[in-house]
Amino acid sequence: MAISAVKGFRDGLGPAACLSREIEEAAAGVLESYGFSEIRLPILERTELFARAIGETTDIVEKEMYTFEDRDGSLITLRPEGTASVVRALVEHHLDQKDSILRLYYAGPMFRHERPQKGRHRQFYQIGCELFGREDALADAEVLVCVRDILDAVGIPDARILVNSLGDENCRPAYREALRAWAERRQEGLCRNCIGRLGRNPLRILDCKVESCRETTAEAPVLRDHLCDPCGEHFAKVLAFLDGLGVAYTVDPRLVRGLDYYVRTTFEVTAEGLGAQAAVGAGGRYDGLVAQLGGPRMSGIGFAFGVDRLALALEAARPGAEERAGAALAPAIFLVSLGTEAEADALALARRLRALGVRVELDGGRSLKSLMRRADKLGASRVLILGEEEVAARRGTLRDMVGKKDEKLAVDFDLQGPALLDALGVER
Numbered sequence: 001m002a003i004s005a006v007k008g009f010r011d012g013l014g015p016a017a018c019l020s021r022e023i024e025e026a027a028a029g030v031l032e033s034y035g036f037s038e039i040r041l042p043i044l045e046r047t048e049l050f051a052r053a054i055g056e057t058t059d060i061v062e063k064e065m066y067t068f069e070d071r072d073g074s075l076i077t078l079r080p081e082g083t084a085s086v087v088r089a090l091v092e093h094h095l096d097q098k099d100s101i102l103r104l105y106y107a108g109p110m111f112r113h114e115r116p117q118k119g120r121h122r123q124f125y126q127i128g129c130e131l132f133g134r135e136d137a138l139a140d141a142e143v144l145v146c147v148r149d150i151l152d153a154v155g156i157p158d159a160r161i162l163v164n165s166l167g168d169e170n171c172r173p174a175y176r177e178a179l180r181a182w183a184e185r186r187q188e189g190l191c192r193n194c195i196g197r198l199g200r201n202p203l204r205i206l207d208c209k210v211e212s213c214r215e216t217t218a219e220a221p222v223l224r225d226h227l228c229d230p231c232g233e234h235f236a237k238v239l240a241f242l243d244g245l246g247v248a249y250t251v252d253p254r255l256v257r258g259l260d261y262y263v264r265t266t267f268e269v270t271a272e273g274l275g276a277q278a279a280v281g282a283g284g285r286y287d288g289l290v291a292q293l294g295g296p297r298m299s300g301i302g303f304a305f306g307v308d309r310l311a312l313a314l315e316a317a318r319p320g321a322e323e324r325a326g327a328a329l330a331p332a333i334f335l336v337s338l339g340t341e342a343e344a345d346a347l348a349l350a351r352r353l354r355a356l357g358v359r360v361e362l363d364g365g366r367s368l369k370s371l372m373r374r375a376d377k378l379g380a381s382r383v384l385i386l387g388e389e390e391v392a393a394r395r396g397t398l399r400d401m402v403g404k405k406d407e408k409l410a411v412d413f414d415l416q417g418p419a420l421l422d423a424l425g426v427e428r
């Protein structure tokens, strides 16, 4: 019996793989223009890293991690997100002693044991970044502008950036108590989950998706009204920077994140075309995390985009995106060698063209008819035929396949460099 992939894991095939790579390259290009440099992280970490960074009582750590016993009996986990690993690397390599400001980005697969559905897989791809060592509002604004620039570069400028301030350890505790007291008088409108949250983490009732909870909490006090002066000024400054640049955003008082180390600016990016999973990315400030993981007191802010989610959003915004990305797979030149005399020349010519950056598919050893059928199937725009006659004359026969015109042209295949590309009509 054939073996299939593990449930929730899938293969990225052809055009889908092309689109994912295009998205990753677009995002990485923007991040590098912002001064972020890549950090390549391990896929496995000690389980305790995520338990400490994300929190023992979160859904991710309680239910969704792929955790295994290693051969020496230690517990290891397939990373469910990237930030914890970046912070672990910062602390482990004392990166803060090399530079007081760090801009790092990462890309790659993450793993969560969730129920598979549209836009949600157990192995999914993220690209994300972290900026350490800056506490000022300018840094928050820059990060949010970067988010917008990535959305533009990927091709989903209509995606929404929802932003909120979570306050800090000065103002959030009082708000938490105010919200708890408010909600305890309205428990009949809350789901069981939320009633359970009231003790541990009342803020989470604000982002509960259950309709009755949403209705009940519509009138709940909002954190923005409880921010202390420094937090209020910080948030106002961030928004003013965005306004000044005309970068669109929506303040969403319901946007909360469950973890204690998140402070002040927090955000989420949503887009059409993802069904219930509207978020394509999220991020925020986490000034306490580096110290929590044994490092220095160093502030941080960052975000991560889901590459698969961005692909779905892009396909919804611009139908055919995947097909267009896949068009890059079509060879610019389909090079045919007919007969054994032409094989060596065809191999050498294909190599010269590839060195010039041309995508060449080399084929031979069959009838011209079946080779042409394959060129057609691959979507090759030009077929260059080398047979016995062509090798003798040092001139290949070029067929233009566009619009099935089948124009034949003799091309001196001993030409070099750009002259060869021009003769073949390949764009440089």
Ligand SMILES: [Zn+2]
Pocket (backbone or CB within 6 Å): 190, 191, 192, 193, 194, 205, 208, 209, 210, 213
């Ligand atoms: Zn609820």
Ligand SMILES: [Zn+2]
Pocket (backbone or CB within 6 Å): 167, 168, 169, 170, 171, 172, 227, 228, 229, 230, 231, 232
């Ligand atoms: Zn505050």
